[in-house]
Amino acid sequence: MEHMKKTAILLLSIGIASGAFAAKFNLDLYASKFDSIPIAVLPFANKGVAALDTNQPWLVIGDDLAFSGRFNVLRTDKPDTAAYAANNVGVQIDGEYAVTGNSVALDCFLRDAAAGEQIVGRKYQGDLKHLRTMAHRFANEMVEIMLGEKGYFTSTIVYVRDDGKNKNLWIMDYDGGNQRAITNAAGINIFPIFADSSTIIWTSFLRGKPDLYKGNIGTGRSEIFMYSRYVTTSPSVSPVDGRIVFASSRNGNMDIYVCEPDKSGLKQITFNKAVDTSPCWSPNGYQVAFCSDRAGSPQIYIMDADGANVKRLTFEGKYADSPVWSPKGDRVAYQMQTDWKFDIWTIGVDGANPVQTSSCPGNNEYPTWSPDGSHIAFSSGRGGAIDIYVVRADGTDLRRITKSGQAKMADWSHF
Amino acid sequence: MVARRILASAGIFAFGISLMLAGCAKKAANIEPLPEPATRLKADASVAQPRAFDTSSEISFQEADLNEQLRREAAEKLKPVYFDFNSFSLRADAIERLGIIAGFCKDHGNLRILVQGHCDERGSSEYNIGLGERRARAARDYLANYGISPAQVEVTSYGKEQPAIAGCGDESCHQQNRRDEFKAVQ
Numbered sequence: 001m002e003h004m005k006k007t008a009i010l011l012l013s014i015g016i017a018s019g020a021f022a023a024k025f026n027l028d029l030y031a032s033k034f035d036s037i038p039i040a041v042l043p044f045a046n047k048g049v050a051a052l053d054t055n056q057p058w059l060v061i062g063d064d065l066a067f068s069g070r071f072n073v074l075r076t077d078k079p080d081t082a083a084y085a086a087n088n089v090g091v092q093i094d095g096e097y098a099v100t101g102n103s104v105a106l107d108c109f110l111r112d113a114a115a116g117e118q119i120v121g122r123k124y125q126g127d128l129k130h131l132r133t134m135a136h137r138f139a140n141e142m143v144e145i146m147l148g149e150k151g152y153f154t155s156t157i158v159y160v161r162d163d164g165k166n167k168n169l170w171i172m173d174y175d176g177g178n179q180r181a182i183t184n185a186a187g188i189n190i191f192p193i194f195a196d197s198s199t200i201i202w203t204s205f206l207r208g209k210p211d212l213y214k215g216n217i218g219t220g221r222s223e224i225f226m227y228s229r230y231v232t233t234s235p236s237v238s239p240v241d242g243r244i245v246f247a248s249s250r251n252g253n254m255d256i257y258v259c260e261p262d263k264s265g266l267k268q269i270t271f272n273k274a275v276d277t278s279p280c281w282s283p284n285g286y287q288v289a290f291c292s293d294r295a296g297s298p299q300i301y302i303m304d305a306d307g308a309n310v311k312r313l314t315f316e317g318k319y320a321d322s323p324v325w326s327p328k329g330d331r332v333a334y335q336m337q338t339d340w341k342f343d344i345w346t347i348g349v350d351g352a353n354p355v356q357t358s359s360c361p362g363n364n365e366y367p368t369w370s371p372d373g374s375h376i377a378f379s380s381g382r383g384g385a386i387d388i389y390v391v392r393a394d395g396t397d398l399r400r401i402t403k404s405g406q407a408k409m410a411d412w413s414h415f
Numbered sequence: 416m417v418a419r420r421i422l423a424s425a426g427i428f429a430f431g432i433s434l435m436l437a438g439c440a441k442k443a444a445n446i447e448p449l450p451e452p453a454t455r456l457k458a459d460a461s462v463a464q465p466r467a468f469d470t471s472s473e474i475s476f477q478e479a480d481l482n483e484q485l486r487r488e489a490a491e492k493l494k495p496v497y498f499d500f501n502s503f504s505l506r507a508d509a510i511e512r513l514g515i516i517a518g519f520c521k522d523h524g525n526l527r528i529l530v531q532g533h534c535d536e537r538g539s540s541e542y543n544i545g546l547g548e549r550r551a552r553a554a555r556d557y558l559a560n561y562g563i564s565p566a567q568v569e570v571t572s573y574g575k576e577q578p579a580i581a582g583c584g585d586e587s588c589h590q591q592n593r594r595d596e597f598k599a600v601q
Contacts, residue, residue: 164581167576188573188576188577190540190576191540191541205573205576207475207476207477208475208476208477208478208529208571208600209476209529209531209569209571209572210544210571210572229569230548230570230571231544231548231571231572233541233544234541234544247541247544247545249548249552249570249572253548253549253552254544254545254548275542275545275546275548275549276545277541277542277544277545278539278541278542291539291541291542293542293545298538298539298542319538319539319542321538321539321541321542322539322541335539337538337539340537342539365539365540366540409540
């Protein structure tokens with residue numbers, strides 16, 4: 001991280017008005033009254049010369065809050081008393097901006113919608129290319145202030161862009177903004193995962209066979225990480241201690257292995273003649289979910305991190321793979337095939353209550369959870385056009401977040 | 416404009432607000448660094464040179480640069496063998512071709528052969544890498560019957576990542592993808 005080039009972004013807390021003139025708005029009480037908190041978002045005033053015609057922060061903030069499903073966002077051009085009353089709106093977001101060359105200054109406010117009193121003010125200043133991030137940060141603050149939870153609007157998604165010839169790694173904001181390539185090689189790069197916020201581990205066929213590679217998106221440096229004469233693939237990194245679990249055929253057939261972050265302590269944890277693959281850590285680092293065809297067809301299993309206590313989770317469907325453990329630890333999402341078509345399902349870690357999450361046409365594959373477990377991103381497509389979609393974990397509010405027709409195998413970062 | 420009005424009134428009460436409005440940078444309270452957008456990972460060929468970790472990784476899997484005569488012979492004899500759906504059993508047509516491939520291996524004991532297992536596009540990417548690995552291993556094990564040392568044969572899997580024909584809609588097309596490919600490697 002110390003090599004990462006950094007740009008300072010000014011983040012000043014502007015004073016919170018309080019005192020004798022107005023009773024302080026009780027934000028906790030207001031937020032607690034609604035399942036979906038009514039909030040108005042107004043266009044920001046231009047205090048400079050150049051107007052923002054893309055990435056307008058008030059649209060980004062409104063989209064973030066609406067996306068979460070926890071806010072009922074009213075977009076209005078000016079404070080609208082009648083609409084506020086009709087929608088129970090008690091708070092409003094507005095602001096100002098000024099663009100100077102490549103730099104932007106942004107003042108964002110949360111106010112008591114009736115009295116106009118400022119509840120929260122934040123000032124951001126930095127390069128225009130960070131404009132969306134500034135807006136995402138303010139939206140995170142809104143979640144933290146009103147819901148007492150961490151916001152995930154600055155989280156990112158790493159994924160594979162498959163142009164039909166090469167498969168390269170790309171990264172984007174959680175909402176599909178800022179899409180950019182992070183590998184630019186001829187060949188096959190698949191199964192990317194975040195080891196931490198700046199480190200990606202993935203499977204690359206650069207040497208003519210699958211090996212694990214590791215790269216830092218800050219420095220742009222990458223190196224071959226884990227390899228053998230045989231197949232090495234499907235990494236997952238423990239969110240607790242950074243241990244890596246992966247699948248390899250180094251001892252004769254595909255089994256699951258664990259090692260320390262520095263590759264020491266390599267240990268084989270499955271010894272089955274079957275194909276064992278797709279390992280994924282539980283959030284507490286005690287267990288691993290994986291795919292095995294030991295019972296005839298590929299199905300999802302869980303076991304302790306030392307390979308003990310193997311338990312089969314999925315019995316429905318003829319083919320299940322790509323397990324990912326929810327951040328809360330209670331469910332596992334996976335792709336399951338029925339009638340030649342994959343869909344996204346989740347199941348309790350006790351094997352109870354399997355629920356189908358996606359019902360899009362074509363194949364729905366490679367689920368990944370949002371940092372708070374509220375949403376699942378996955379790839380969906382038919383024929384050659386595959387894109388990444390996000391849906392709430394309960395299957396509602398489906399959104400498509402890429403439009404290239406070439407995006408798949410997403411991994412959602414931590415907060 | 417509401418924002419300005421409230422900002423001004425807030426200034427009356429708020430600590431240091433006028434200073435901030437006049438020149439925010441001077442009173443930099445909380446400067447928080449923001450990472451640069453990700454730069455491209457330089458996954459160029461140089462990273463393919465492994466560091467000392469596992470000596471077997473020093474083995475190259477890149478296709479050998481054969482002379483014209485050898486290239487023609489390899490193209491004629493190292494033909495793909497095909498598999499049934501979700502199977503790694505060697506069919507009669509596969510066994511016939513493996514006999515020819517064994518002859519090539521014997522004639523050119525100095526060349527190593529890489530067997531790449533491939534799958535059709537209907538399964539999952541991860542499981543198919545396992546299935547392709549089994550297909551490659553089935554060929555290597557059969558070649559051993561002809562006295563071809565496993566040391567001369569590398570096995571790997573491309574799963575469904577490199578189909579011979581992409582976007583298949585029928586079985587005859589899928590059949591083209593369920594295969595082992597054989598390459599002479601350096």
